[in-house]
Amino acid sequence: AQTVTQSQPEMSVQEAETVTLSCTYDTSESDYYLFWYKQPPSRQMILVIRQEAYKQQNATENRFSVNFQKAAKSFSLKISDSQLGDAAMYFCAYRSVSKGGSEKLVFGKGTKLTVNP
Amino acid sequence: EAQVTQNPRYLITVTGKKLTVTCSQNMNHEYMSWYRQDPGLGLRQIYYSMNVEVTDKGDVPEGYKVSRKEKRNFPLILESPSPNQTSLYFCASRRHRVTYEQYFGPGTRLTVT
DSSP states (O other): OOEEEOOOSEEEEETTSOEEEOOEEEOSOSSOEEEEEEEOTTOOOEEEEEEETTOOSOOEETTEEEEEETTTTEEEEEEOSOOGGGOEEEEEEEEEEOTTOOEEEEEOOOEEEEEEO | OOOEEEEOSEEEEOTTOOEEEEEEESSOOSEEEEEEEETTTEEEEEEEEEETTEEEEOSOOTTOEEOOSSTTBOOEEESSOOGGGOEEEEEEEEOTTTTOOOEEOOOEEEEEO
């Protein structure tokens, strides 16, 4: 079964600086999708960025980018020019599809990011 | 506005009293899913539906039921809630075989005493 590991329960960063959140996953599939979701205090789950495994180019969305290392099964999220509004819980997720066709997102346990002014 | 809605947003109930949490999406998505979020465990899938009248169990289905009679609605039913079902519940949807990211509802905070 696929697993997703976020080894940093908590991280902090100074406003305007850069921070990287780590995520590793375990899978035997060759084609898959990975996501980072943000959960602010409102508890809404917000998609931050998506990466298709077949694409070698790392995904980028404004200040958010990923470092996707397929061989190492690593999918880290880099936040540049951190803002106070970036403070949230961040979840790494893997799209899992079984042979029977069942589909789900497998989530890591999350990293709580604090942004200090 | 494209969105997933859930009701109620907050609910406190007692053990054994049947309840339903509704979920509706206005994006014509085929796939819908329910997750529960517990501290230190992330989100875990309860049930999912690939389309109308097609539902299946996720990782933690015990104590829950679902139905999918209409494409837009996917209610979560707790026939006899117990305190271990106290949790934050999310409904999600996505278009089948397009971009694969799931769009989440605002969450329902359920407390069972």
